Amino acid sequence: MSHVAFRPRGEDLEDTFDFVVVGSGAGGAAAASLLVRGGAKVAMVEAGAWRDPTDYPQTAFGGMRDLMDNFGAQVTMGRALWPVVQARVVGGTTVVNSAICVRTPGDLFAQWETEHGLHDLERPLLAAEDRLEQALTIEEVPAHARGRSNELAVVGEAALGWPHRHVMRRYAKHCEGQGFCLQGCRAAKKQSLNLTFAPEVAAGGTVLSCAPVEKVLLEGRRAVGVTGTFRHPTSHARGARFTLRATKAVLVAASVTHTPVLLMKSGVRLPALGHFFRSHPGTGVFGVYDEPIDLNVGATQGWASTAFRDQPGFKLEVLSIPPELVASRLSGGGTQLMQRLEDFRHLAMWVVAVRADSVGRVTKSLFGNPVVHYSLNHADMLKLRAGLKLLAQQHFAAGARKVLPSIAGLPYELTADQVDLFDQAPLDPRAYVAILSHLFGGAVMGRDEATSVVDHRGRVHGYQGLVVADASVIPTNLGVNPQHTIMGLAQVFAEALL
Secondary structure, eight states: OEEEOOOOTTOOEEEEEEEEEEOOSHHHHHHHHHHHHTTOOEEEEOSSBOOOGGGOOSSHHHHHHHHBGGGGTOBOBSSSOOBBOOBOBTTGGGGTSOOBOOOOOTHHHHHHHHHHOOOSOHHHHHHHHHHHHHHTTEEEOOGGGSHHHHHHHHHHHHHHTOSSEEEOEEEBSSOOOOSOGGGOOTTSOBOOTTTTHHHHHHHHSEEEOSOOEEEEEEETTEEEEEEEEEEOTTTOOEEEEEEEEEEEEEEEOSOTTHHHHHHHHTTOOOTTTTEEEEEEEEEEEEEEOSSOOOTTSSOSSOEEEOTTTTTTOEEEEEOOOOHHHHHHHSOOOHHHHHHHGGGGGGEEEEEEEEOOOOOEEEEEOTTSOEEEEOOOOHHHHHHHHHHHHHHHHHHHHTTOSEEEOOBTTSOSOBOGGGGGGGGGSOOOGGGBOOEEEEEEOSSOBOSOTTTOSBOTTSBBTTOBSEEEOSGGGOOSOOSSOOHHHHHHHHHHHHHHHO
16 A cells, blocks of 8 residues: 655565556546446556646646656648647656546447447446546536636637537536636646545555556466556656556556557557557647637636537537747747737637548557557648637637648638638648647557457556556547547446456
8 A cells, every 4th residue: 555656776576466557647537436446456557757736847848757658749640740749757647637527428439339339338338437526526617717718619610600619527526717728737637547546546555656567477378467667757767666466357447548559569469459449539720809719818728619520520619728839830030930929818719520430550669669650641631630620710709810720831810701711721730730639549448359459448448457448449430539438437447357
């Protein structure tokens, strides 16, 4: 019952548990906490450090350095080099996301059953999501914390008459609207899993941090533990070895990029491993208003619309980003960039996240690192462009005097009578400043071992005591923020193990 951080060389650690859980993000921490509540002896192992709100950085640079996987430098290998957003810290990406809670859409259960042979998931998953909403204090973003950008988004979408619009529901208890979601909530209002489930696991079991797992130990086709080497969180020096035995099962929840690679390095051989990678590629449009907006005031994300989830296939959201990231999205340099930054207090940023049909895969490099092969196809690029045009129209409906499209090939700024220029924007992904968030696949669920890696309870086909419990198992693109689904599935899998 403890937290074990970095250990220097010579202080090797060996221990035995009922369950060893690799990863402490939405999947790992949710599964580990349920196992602990069930009376099991559990170890949860995380590659990153355990950071409390007082340790969170105040800048985007600091967030990349202290909280992100590989300094946030991983990009897709494809037509465009788009960043892949994932954290490396106890609590995983829940520390740096906006804590958005969306229940698993009902249409997905029929799709999973028809296309992937997955039965008996709807009832237990929705029951788990009910419990999670209570445990993590789901609240609608309060009016006093929304900030002007979120308020104007409501004005714009009301003027356009969109259905299915909503103020976001988030895992945030009495949000103060300080705008630090992406660097970690220093006010400790966001119920990230380093503040909720991880302490529960440490109190009833063991949490290892700064401890990247190098291999799942297999005896024949049974998982019996994990091994790895501690890494110092700032110097990155290698420390002691650790070997953790698991008498009942190893749960791998190391992320969509790391889980398939860890299984590959451990000797798991399945034809679908690493395949069927999917994501929500996204980018945004700045609206420039006469009144001050102040992106740094109010909830980072507080409004969304799912009106277009099915057709054309995207979600629209507010997103406030730090000044350094705003500057990175404004073209030009030197004096010109400084002049353009004079608009900073008057900018509102709204984004489109595409429910992409494009499929990629995850492989490992010669050095054993994850490599993501992914490009948006023509149909998905049309969705992206259409979403950006809608955002521009929403800005103008809310009173913006101009928008900044941030698309190579279009003017730096557009007025309301120029919105149709979006229809002429290039469909080359390299023309867009986009990122990949909300990752899925790589170890997908399914009945057929030729096209899937795990079954409907996360158990790896053909292996005993080996379970995957993160977004790697999700076989389709959800079209909504996935944290609730990931945590729910992880607890369904953990409950089956108990």
